[in-house]
Amino acid sequence: xxxxxxxxxxxxxxxxxxxSDTTAGRRFDLGLMIAILGSLSVIMLETVPKxxxxxADIFWTLEWFFTILFxxxxxxxxxIVKRPFSYVGSFYGIIDLISVLPSYLAIFFGGAQYxxxxxxxxxxxxxxxxxxxQFIGEANVLAQALRSSRHKIxxxxxAVMCINFIMGTVMYLVEGPxxxxxxxxxxxxxxxxxxxxxxxxxISPSTPLGQFLASFIMIMGYGVIAVPTGIVTxxxxxxxxxxxxxxxxxxxxxxxxxxxxxxxxxxxxxEL
Numbered sequence: 001x002x003x004x005x006x007x008x009x010x011x012x013x014x015x016x017x018x019x020s021d022t023t024a025g026r027r028f029d030l031g032l033m034i035a036i037l038g039s040l041s042v043i044m045l046e047t048v049p050k051x052x053x054x055x056a057d058i059f060w061t062l063e064w065f066f067t068i069l070f071x072x073x074x075x076x077x078x079x080i081v082k083r084p085f086s087y088v089g090s091f092y093g094i095i096d097l098i099s100v101l102p103s104y105l106a107i108f109f110g111g112a113q114y115x116x117x118x119x120x121x122x123x124x125x126x127x128x129x130x131x132x133x134q135f136i137g138e139a140n141v142l143a144q145a146l147r148s149s150r151h152k153i154x155x156x157x158x159a160v161m162c163i164n165f166i167m168g169t170v171m172y173l174v175e176g177p178x179x180x181x182x183x184x185x186x187x188x189x190x191x192x193x194x195x196x197x198x199x200x201x202x203i204s205p206s207t208p209l210g211q212f213l214a215s216f217i218m219i220m221g222y223g224v225i226a227v228p229t230g231i232v233t234x235x236x237x238x239x240x241x242x243x244x245x246x247x248x249x250x251x252x253x254x255x256x257x258x259x260x261x262x263x264x265x266x267x268x269x270x271e272l
Contacts, residue, residue, distance in 0.1 A: 043117065092122075
């Protein structure tokens with residue numbers, strides 16, 4: 001049975017915009033990547049005083065050209081997906097919306113246009129260009145590992161937070177205001193900087209006991225860095241995702257990697 005005209009054009013544009021199995025889809029993704037890089041280049045060059053003085057009008061024109069282009073693209077995406085509100089609330093939907101807002105906000109709030117750099121996140125879409133499906137598969141493995149390890153990492157971060165509170169309080173009592181540890185919050189800040197091995201050097205202990213505790217925190221910091229890495233690595237090793245990845249995506253949840261012959265989305269259950 002022949003599809004209605006409105007459904008036919010929506011399906012055609014969906015295949016072009018959301019998928020890259022066709023030549024038109026790959027060209028669209030490539031064009032999108034060039035437009036994103038172009039808009040980012042404009043906003044960066046605009047901050048160089050000598051260049052901006054000479055080409056300010058051109059930069060302004062290009063900035064609005066890209067903004068209108070991405071705005072039209074966003075509206076088309078809303079029109080062709082089955083559930084527009086689901087798309088708006090999805091990761092890519094939020095990124096697409098935020099990427100077009102800065103230029104409009106700059107009309108009322110000066111400097112807001114520099115948040116256009118958020119458009120760089122849209123480059124995540126171009127992993128499908130030229131059938132770079134191996135990147136989609138690796139991204140899925142990493143995302144699954146992070147989801148699986150979120151509880152362990154949360155417990156670990158709470159433990160680190162408690163350590164910083166305790167060590168910061170101890171250092172406040174040991175060193176005192178005369179050595180720069182003017183309050184417990186300041187001491188906790190020093191503990192965080194030391195534990196993460198950043199070491200700005202704006203505050204440093206002067207007493208032997210304080211220096212001993214600082215050395216202990218520094219050594220502990222190496223373990224703090226290694227633990228979350230080990231947790232995520234362990235989850236990655238446990239991942240058994242061996243299925244071949246494809247570029248077909250769901251019109252509702254926008255998940256990539258669906259098999260070409262799949263009739264339902266394996267993530268949200270929507271009929272494809």
